[in-house]
Amino acid sequence: MHDFVIVGGGVQGTYLSHALSTGMGISDLVVIDPFEQPLAVWRQHTRACGMRYLRSPSSHNLDLDFHSLRNWAAQHGWDHQQAYVPPYARPQLELFDAHAAAVIHNNNLRRWRRRGTVGRIVLHDDCVDVSFARQRVRARYALLALGRSTELCYPxxxxxxxxxxxxxxxxxxxxxxxxxxxxxxxxxxxxxxxxxxxxxxxxxxxxxxxxxxxxxxxxxxxRFDSDPCFIGPRCARDFLAQSDYTVRRAMIETARxxxxxxxxxxxxxxxxxxxxxxxxxxxxxxxxxxxxxxxxxxxxxxxxxxxxxxxxATGFNPGVPGGRLVAELAARYALPRAEDGFPLPDSFLRWHPRLFVSGTLAELELGPFAPNIIGAIAAAKRLAAFLLEQSDPRPRAWQPLPRLLHQTGSSVAMRA
Ligand SMILES: Cc1cc2nc3c(=O)[nH]c(=O)nc-3n(C[C@H](O)[C@H](O)[C@H](O)COP(=O)(O)OP(=O)(O)OC[C@H]3O[C@@H](n4cnc5c(N)ncnc54)[C@H](O)[C@@H]3O)c2cc1C
CATH class of the missing domain: 3.50.50.60 (FAD/NAD(P)-binding domain)
Structure with missing residues (x-):
């Protein structure tokens, strides 16, 4: 039995496979994605629209250290003037992708990947079965990192x-x-x-x-696609203190x-x-x-x-991502949902004792930035807290991930 199976190997799934394996000592992972290359959808979308610089700062990168991209760029001779847009050092797309490729290569993240589209997930008391491309894998936990790429919005x-x-x-x-x-x-x-x-x-x-x-x-x-205040305690505390999810949804809409x-x-x-x-x-x-x-x-x-x-260029449909897979899971296991149908995971991002969510699916717990790169970093903190058996991860949500891992030892044990 594997420790974790991550469904979706885009920005979120790839980052979380790195955080779990390199940062949290999880040694048996599977990442299932229809594309052979990690970040395939990210590359297609960013190139299709001719994006030159990211909208997020260089600290939001695919490695576990906020300084990793800048240090790597300096070591590899990237011209500082060309490589970033001020004031938050938003990196050039080429630089972001080159650094991401290095992180994937240096940490051998491709070894976790299997190709396929997950059509069914069965949740048991002590494990999950995930079916894709006529195969089935069993793991202690599954994590949905599906993105929104298939739900294009057409006028x-x-x-x-x-x-x-x-x-x-x-x-x-x-x-x-x-x-x-x-x-x-x-x-x-x-x-x-x-x-x-x-x-x-x-x-x-x-x-x-x-x-x-x-x-x-x-x-x-x-400047940003959502109010960065929610990344830190100033807005996050108010967001998390709100127990009415229609109010949380309204806060997300206002912040975006x-x-x-x-x-x-x-x-x-x-x-x-x-x-x-x-x-x-x-x-x-x-x-x-x-x-x-x-x-x-x-x-x-x-x-x-x-x-x-x-x-x-009218973006994505605003509904719950994940199509039939997510709708069936929610219905079959009566998983908690808000009025708008979005998952209501617990503070560790568990939608079910065996099923975690990240990205857009986790936005009612993480906040408006959940679909972004910083959302994957925030999800990693909740997973680290879960593996460390923290009682409540929220008060530590705005600490840097390396500090969270350092405080408790660099490797966390797998919970049964
Ligand atoms: C043009 C553009 C620019 C952006 N710029 C930034 C930016 O500068 N900074 C920032 O922080 N964010 C940015 N974002 C937002 C966000 O970071 C990206 O959309 C990112 O790709 C989201 O990552 P993801 O892993 O959630 O989704 P994706 O990258 O779409 O990956 C999801 C993966 O899951 C797979 N999948 C889906 N269903 C299944 C299934 N059933 N079984 C197996 N696999 C499945 C998909 O095929 C895909 O490979 C941008 C988004 C876009 C569109």
């Missing part, structure tokens, strides 16, 4: 199947490649969040042709800034707009019709736009 007007196939893509669809948009004569992007605007900047730089961005909302500039862009991207956009390389229409697409391979978008304001390639 209603774009869902007509015949339009979809030829002219409309979602920026995060596996079939989308930025080259498709760069080759278009009249590229149009729907949305005004970081993925839409970064894609517009990349497309205009590559194609030299004007790019049209259509957004229902004015451009919103925010979906569809916003950081300052440096806003500056680049302003420069491109002044040169007429990008135009932003604040309007709503009402309907779409196709003729002669071109799409005509009718806007609520009365205008019409013609395009040979439209990319919607």
């Amino acid at each position: 209603a007007w774009s869902r007509l199947t015949d339009l979809h196939r030829d002219v409309i893509d979602h920026v995060f669809s596996p079939s989308f490649h930025p080259q498709k948009l760069s080759c278009a004569q009249r590229p149009v992007i729907i949305g005004a969040g970081a993925s839409a605007i970064q894609l517009a900047l990349a497309t205009s730089a590559q194609s030299g042709r004007p790019v049209t961005v259509i957004s229902q909302y004015p451009i919103r500039v925010r 800034a979906p569809g916003s862009i950081p300052e440096d991207v806003a500056q680049q956009l302003a420069a491109q707009r002044s040169q007429k390389a990008i135009r932003v229409l604040e309007d709503r697409v009402q309907s779409a019709a196709i003729s002669g391979g071109r799409l005509r978008l009718k806007l609520a304001g009365g205008d019409s736009i013609e395009s040979d390639r439209v990319v919607v």
